[in-house]
Amino acid sequence: MLSGPSGKRGNVLSWITDTLGRIIIALIVPIITFIVLWQGFIFLRDSNAPKMIIVLVAILWGVGGVALLFYVTNWLIEQLPDEWRSRFQPFLFIGPAIALLFYFLAIPTIRTFILSLKSANSNEWVGLQNYLFTFTDRAMLEAYRNNLLWLVIGTSLCVSFGLLIAVLADRSKYENIFKALIFLPMAISFVGSGIIWRFIYYYAPPGRPQIGVLNAVVTGLGGEPQAWLTLLQPWNNFFLIIIMIWLQTGYAMVLFSAAIKGIPAELLEAARVDGANEFSIFFKITIPYIMGTLITVTTTIVIFTLKLFDIVIVMTGGQYGTHVIATQFYRQFFTNRNFGVGSAIAIVLLIAVIPVMIYNLRSFGERQAFK
Amino acid sequence: MSKKASQKNQKKISNILVNGTLILIVLLWTIPTIGLLVSSFRTRDAIATSGWWTVLPHREWTTTSQIQLDEDTDLNAPIVVNGVAYEDDALRDGVALGDGTQIKWQSRRNRIIDVQEKEWAINSEYTLQNYKNVMTGKTYEYVDSEGNAKTEQGDDMSNSFLNTVAVSIPATIIPILIAAFAAYGFAWMKFPGRKFLFTTVVALLVVPLQLALIPILRDFVALNLNGTYLAVWLAHAGFGLPLATYLLYNYISSLPRDILESAFIDGASHFTIFTRLILPLSVPALASFAIFQFLWVWNDYLVALVFIGAKPDVQVMTMRLAEMVGSRGQDWHVLTSGAFITMILPLVVFFSLQRFFVRGLMAGSVKG
The missing domain is CATH 2.10.70 (Complement Module; domain 1)
Known part of the structure; x- marks a missing residue:
């Protein structure tokens, strides 16, 4: 009897101190986390330490910081009562991704659209004037023409070379070496490839030693050296497109190669027994069989080509009639600081990829991959 | 018998044709890179006066x-x-x-x-001097073709190399970590808006990043974040997330359900299951995307250009290289060696992990 109340009181007391302690810890842990991360940020911003150390700290801070945030937030959620925990936990898992996706892609789409309706410095509304400009300005029209060249010629050559190499390599003993070497340019940056190809197209006046391969071949055959990238308008665009073909054929080849390997051997065998020659096998069996891959590869390269920027910027800077949509975007937005026209060009790019977006969503819905 | 022999002959001929064509194509494809590599080891004068093929x-x-x-x-x-x-x-x-x-x-x-x-x-003078000159940030001396001693500012590629490392590693790991959490959430948790949010991920797969540059740049400038590693990491994380989430979701949702259920019965929390069970099981998918993202970030020019801007201190190699093209477009000895420095790591990654890279490419061919 006597011990009862005091025991109860002790329980209540310990419950209170327990809860209080928990709350205090739950407050302290995030505060400490925040301080640690903030100090890291300050260090990286202001420190004069040797570069090596800054780089190491940066990597640790960046990667460790994200891991720490996940860990601490989870710890906090696990302190909550069961019911709340199961309500919050999914948002710990998907929250950061959703936040970044919305902030970096979804919302900017709307913000860019709004900016595209405003003037160069976004001070006043100008309606569709920026769009009118993007569809009538001579430089823009030239960019559309060039992008069309890139799209049609670049994509079709990438796809056909990729297919040709995949089919041939499938019959060779040295398949893997050949494929690796064709594929290799995919590891090289566009800027690096730009230098590689500038060197190939290099022009020295007649009589001087030609150190660029292309002009050396041309003069070796008795021709005049040419300034491939500057004077031969509009053909100079083709010399830029060649670079993209060099870079992207490997991608097409790898996907086609995998698809071709998926054709059942019996099917090919049966066709050969029936006396079909290799050409009819290619057009009547191989092509229909890999149609899905063919479409995927084509759309992927089309999207890539639409956004193409680096090659042109490094090779010609868009001069000599080589601008494409993405370089015009960059010129308006970065060089001219015309945010209105820049945004309008970005929206034009978005409109161009919307069919692919719809196709993706539809095929995603059909697969019912999401249960 | 003779029919068999002629068949054999035919096979031989077609073999030669196939391999011959392939060798021709492969030569066309590799000569550009070989030319760069060879030139980067030739002296300044040799590059300027004779083609690199004269080493043959x-x-x-x-x-x-x-x-x-x-x-x-x-x-x-x-x-x-x-x-x-x-x-x-x-x-x-x-x-x-x-x-x-x-x-x-x-x-x-x-x-x-x-x-x-x-x-x-055979022109066979090779040198490592180009690499030294392009890496250093200090001035150095050289003798020009007329015999005059001259000094020149180094291109400080070592600084931008370190910057590229500092940008690439977190910009690869951060989105993967965030995407793996999200993929697990989408695959194994129930919450309102799940389907809508994942549909958004799929829709964002093809959105050109140009669309985001203007508003995000304005925010970063207002927050004084531009020109920091953090700004570039976040941007790369945001732009890489749709593909990462999509790929990892495909993988994680296909893991057998029983493993998770038995872990739940044992009383493990979602967090424990994710870190102890799902992450180790997903290594192949994580590796595929990691290589993909790493090469993308390492080779990126546009995002770095916009979010690092003109800060020479934080410049990555692609920016440095593009600047060199502008300022010293005829100096092939520094351009070739500089370009090759940017290529070394991607090539090593590419050749050692090609299998994973190919897998990532095939899974990710919806993006573009």
């Missing part, structure tokens, strides 16, 4: 003897060599004589003429 055996005019003309030969009148008169200009370019030799000025001022014959030759 080739026929070249080689001086066999010299003719000393009279010291006061008039250069404006036809010049008489061995009884035949030649124009000054012709002698500058070299005049072929009938017997396979040519004569050419060695030195106009000293009136010396070279007699040259075509001989097999």
